[in-house]
Amino acid sequence: MGSNGVVFKGDLEGLIIILDDQLDFSELITELEQKFEQAGKFFNDDLIARIKLGARSLSITEKKRLVEVFKKQLDLSVIEFINDETDFEATQQEDTLLIKRTIRSGQSVSFAGNIVIQGDVNPSAEVIAGGDIVVMGVIRGIAHCGANGKRDATISAFRLEPTQLRIANQISRAPDGFVSSPDTPEIAYIKDGQIEIDYLRK
Amino acid sequence: MDGKVYVVTSGKGGVGKTTTVANLGTGLAKLGKKVALIDADIGLRNLDVVLGLENRIVYDIVDVVEKKCRQEQALIKDKRYSSLCLLPAAQTRDKTAVSPKQMGELITQLKKDFDYVIIDSPAGIEQGFKNAIEGADEAIVVTTPEVAAVRDADRIIGMLEAEGLSNPELIINRVRVDMMRRGDMMNIEDMVEILAIQLLGIVPEDENIVVSTNTGEPIVLTEDAQAGEAFWNITRRLEGEDIPLISLEEGVVDRLKRFVGLK
Numbered sequence: 319m320g321s322n323g324v325v326f327k328g329d330l331e332g333l334i335i336i337l338d339d340q341l342d343f344s345e346l347i348t349e350l351e352q353k354f355e356q357a358g359k360f361f362n363d364d365l366i367a368r369i370k371l372g373a374r375s376l377s378i379t380e381k382k383r384l385v386e387v388f389k390k391q392l393d394l395s396v397i398e399f400i401n402d403e404t405d406f407e408a409t410q411q412e413d414t415l416l417i418k419r420t421i422r423s424g425q426s427v428s429f430a431g432n433i434v435i436q437g438d439v440n441p442s443a444e445v446i447a448g449g450d451i452v453v454m455g456v457i458r459g460i461a462h463c464g465a466n467g468k469r470d471a472t473i474s475a476f477r478l479e480p481t482q483l484r485i486a487n488q489i490s491r492a493p494d495g496f497v498s499s500p501d502t503p504e505i506a507y508i509k510d511g512q513i514e515i516d517y518l519r520k
Numbered sequence: 521m522d523g524k525v526y527v528v529t530s531g532k533g534g535v536g537k538t539t540t541v542a543n544l545g546t547g548l549a550k551l552g553k554k555v556a557l558i559d560a561d562i563g564l565r566n567l568d569v570v571l572g573l574e575n576r577i578v579y580d581i582v583d584v585v586e587k588k589c590r591q592e593q594a595l596i597k598d599k600r601y602s603s604l605c606l607l608p609a610a611q612t613r614d615k616t617a618v619s620p621k622q623m624g625e626l627i628t629q630l631k632k633d634f635d636y637v638i639i640d641s642p643a644g645i646e647q648g649f650k651n652a653i654e655g656a657d658e659a660i661v662v663t664t665p666e667v668a669a670v671r672d673a674d675r676i677i678g679m680l681e682a683e684g685l686s687n688p689e690l691i692i693n694r695v696r697v698d699m700m701r702r703g704d705m706m707n708i709e710d711m712v713e714i715l716a717i718q719l720l721g722i723v724p725e726d727e728n729i730v731v732s733t734n735t736g737e738p739i740v741l742t743e744d745a746q747a748g749e750a751f752w753n754i755t756r757r758l759e760g761e762d763i764p765l766i767s768l769e770e771g772v773v774d775r776l777k778r779f780v781g782l783k
Contacts, residue, residue, distance in 0.1 A: 330614065424563060426612040441574070442565070442611040481575045491575040494599060494736075 324349045326357070331425075332366030333394070339372030343380055350387055368398040375401070381413060395419060398427055420455065421445060428465070441481060447471070460484070474505040474518050488513050523554070523631040526638045526758075527656035529680070531672030533643030535664045536693040536723070539733060540751070541640040542570040543740040544660075547755030549601035550741070553635040556595065558607045558627075560652040561642035562617055565609035571598065572736020573606055582610040585622045591629060600741070605634075615648040627655030636758075645679060653680065659688035660720060665695055665706040674715055689720035691754065696725045721754035722765055723747050 323338035323346055337346055367388070376384065376399075388394055399415065413431035420437035421427055421444075427435075432449035439445055443459035451463045453475035462484035464471030469486040479499045482491045483506050490513040503518040528541050538561075545557045559567040562582065568574045579594035584607070591607075598604035607630075610617060631637050641652035653659065659680045663673035673690075680688050692711060699705035712719050726747035732739040740751040753763045 424611045444612065482577075489578060494572065494575070 324353050326353065332368065334368050334370060336370045337372070337374065339374035343383075347383060347387060350384075354387070354391055365394050367394050368400055370400045373401070376413075378413060398429065400428075401430065414449075421459070423459075430466075439475075439480075450474075469508050472505055472507045474503065476503050477501065478504040478506065478515060483513055483515075485513055523634045523636050525627055525631055525655055525657045526636065526660055527641055527653050527658075527685075528638060528660045528662060529641035529649065529652060529676055530643065530662045530669070531645060531676040532663070532669045535662050535669050536691075537643075537662050538566050538570050538640050539729060539739075540660070540662050540691060540693070540723075541567060541638050542733075542738045543748075543751035544755055544758065545604055545636075545638050546571075546598070546601065546738040547740040547752055548636050548758065549598065549604035551755065551759060552603065553759075554603045554633070555636045555638065556605045556607060556630050556634040558630075558637065558639045559609040560623070560639050560648060562609045562648065563611065563614045564642065565611050567640050568596075568606060568608045569736060570733045571606055571738065573598065573608075574736075577608050580608045580610040581626070582613050582617045584626065585618050591626070615642070615646065615651065618651055620647075620650050620654040623651045624655040645675065649676075649679075653683055653685060656685060659685040660691060661688045661715075661717070662691045662693055663711070663715070664693050665700065665708075665711060667706065670706065670711055670714060677715060677717060687718065689718045690715055691721050691723065692719070693723045694725045695722050719765070720757060721750060723750040723754075 323341040325336040327334040327336065337350070369384070395418070414434055415429040415431060416434045416436070417427060418436045421435065421439045423440050423442040426444045426446070427433060428446035430448040432451070433445055433447040434452045434454070435445065436454045438455035439453055439457045439459045439461060441458045444462065445451055445460070446462045446465050448466045449463065449468065450471050451461050451473045453461070455475065456477040457473070457475040457480045459480065460482045461473045461480055463473045464486040467486050471485055473483055473485065477499055479497070480492060482489060485506065485508050488508055504515050505518040506513055506515045508514070528537050530537050541557055545555045548555045557567060558581065559565050561567070568577060573596050576596045579589040581594065583589045584591050584594045595605040595607055598606065627637060639652050639656060642648035661673050661676055661680070663669045677688055690712070692708060695708070696705055700707050708722060724746045726739070726745055728739055728742065728745040729747050732742070739745050739748040740755065742748040743752055756763050
């Protein structure tokens with residue numbers, strides 16, 4: 319119990335959970351469950367948690383196991399798994415992060431794999447993914463897919479009304495003045511070195 | 521020669537700091553001056569929206585301070601006047617992301633290249649305010665004819681004086697002449713007497729402001745709007761022109777009303 323493979327910290331944006339990257343994974347899970355048990359109903363409703371993994375890269379099964387533990391904490395929603403920055407570039411795994419909330423102004427979500435959002439991305443919010451971004455709602459803020467240089471990454475949404483779209487190192491911005499977008503799902507991708515937007519068919 | 525550095529501040533929120541910065545900056549650029557506007561409201565930025573430049577932001581003030589980009593990369597050129605630039609705040613960070621020392625260094629750099637540097641201060645008297653006044657040569661205090669706003673302005677003037685900005689100038693915003701005349705609103709003389717600083721200008725309440733801030737077109741470019749005319753006059757006063765204050769006893773509207781026989 320005296321070990322501190324799991325550390326809870328708070329900041330203005332919510333809870334940070336730091337998981338020791340040296341500890342064996344199963345020990346880590348046990349300790350995490352114990353910590354949650356001790357904490358009891360300590361957490362406020364709907365607290366946002368960011369999970370710092372250090373240099374640890376998770377397999378899909380491990381990530382699922384972790385998510386299961388967090389799912390039991392009904393008052394917590396996990397918004398980000400954070401690796402050390404160097405790791406962010408190194409990991410090439412095709413995992414997907416599912417976020418069931420709207421990303422509001424000033425909030426930022428970044429993840430090495432794909433990101434799926436059940437909600438909107440509001441103005442001045444940003445979503446940064448190593449892979450694809452799918453928003454089951456409206457993108458009004460900034461979406462950056464293929465952030466590590468993956469030029470075939472795409473951004474799709476029920477409605478694309480972004481301030482800016484970024485794919486790999488390509489940037490496009492909304493035209494000035496009032497723009498109306500079609501009331502239908504759209505997808506953005508790079509074609510002939512330019513970001514293009516098309517209807518999302520099928 | 522180095523440019524002049526102004527900080528626009530108020531203490532209280534919602535009195536029109538950002539609107540003032542956008543309009544004075546645009547007005548000075550219209551007069552052909554090289555102007556840099558700095559949004560110091562990290563975490564709650566708005567100046568980009570009021571100028572209609574939100575969709576151009578790639579880098580921000582925190583990126584500059586953290587040396588993630590060069591200063592020129594973060595400066596956004598205005599779409600109307602190429603001599604006007606905006607250094608936007610970061611939205612995903614907070615006031616502690618920049619220290620007063622870093623702010624001072626940034627401004628020392630900027631004022632070499634511009635005639636005017638205008639800093640949009642956040643509301644409050646905490647670190648954001650301290651960052652905003654660091655490196656400023658002159659201060660402009662914005663207030664409205666409300667007791668709470670005047671009290672906060674007085675507190676801010678005291679703090680500015682303590683920091684060596686001893687001659688701040690005053691802009692009274694959202695003035696409603698009809699209410700003042702009925703005595704339902706603090707009048708200009710009382711406010712100037714309490715605050716005892718130089719009056720730089722009076723801006724009337726104008727519903728065109730709402731449209732202008734929403735569409736990102738500063739009202740100073742619409743000279744037939746009352747508030748636009750007022751901001752244009754203030755701009756020219758900053759440039760040293762001797763422009764009398766808009767007469768409150770007889771505003772434009774009153775003159776018109778009398779002309780058509782309503783009064």
